[in-house]
Amino acid sequence: MANETDITVEVHSQEDIITARQSGRELARQSGFGTVDQTRLATVISELVRNALVYAGGGTCRIYSDISDSQRTLHLVVSDEGPGIVDVPRALEPGFSSGGGLGLGLPAVRRLMDDMTIDTHPTGTVIHARMTRKR
């Protein structure tokens, strides 16, 4: 069976959120990540892709793995062409939400992944989150 190690899911609807997280889980499994990490990744995809849908009307979700002799890394890149995040430090505070959510989305992503970088402008946002495990 061919291993798909680089997947891009275009997100335009709520169904695409489910497609994206199922694809992510499968890619994580095929890249040798355990079930705990698969669930973490699926949850994080759900949070970020929903943000793209709610705040930007849609976006793109790319998931790929990078495997070397000593470690494996899962990358998740969610990008949109929305209005950007106005106050990033505030968006990372648990309990703050401008979209009627729990305000736990971005803080949860940071807790579930090893690191996250946010590149946001008035013309769009790119969030890159990573998870690395020793082999």
Added chain:
Amino acid sequence: MRVPVLRLGHILLTSVQSDLTDEQAMTLQGDILELLRDGKADGIVIDITSVDVVDSYMARVLNETARMARIMGGEVVLTGMQPLVALTLVEMGREIIGVETALDLESGVERLKSSLARRDRDRNDTRANPGDRYGE
């Protein structure tokens, strides 16, 4: 597709069998609250054994459903949460789930029955001492 809600005496049972879209989750919430309002039941057990992702949105819908049911006079018990889901929720932050829970459907039904019985007992006690309350 709509999530079916079954009635068993005064209790509603529902089992979420697949990943729900946000809209399906809201529809389920509406269906549950309508059945409670119409007096078809006093409480509901929501089984999420087959659910493998609970993100902050789903957590919010579950919490709100329970809170709404409670202020309407009903009770909600969540059952069957997968260990991986529980682990992820704990990592996501404290207090993300504020719903009464039980390990499986059977203990969930027992839990719901006993909290409904407790509620009815409290109401009868109040009625027995009408002087303690205003306006009743």
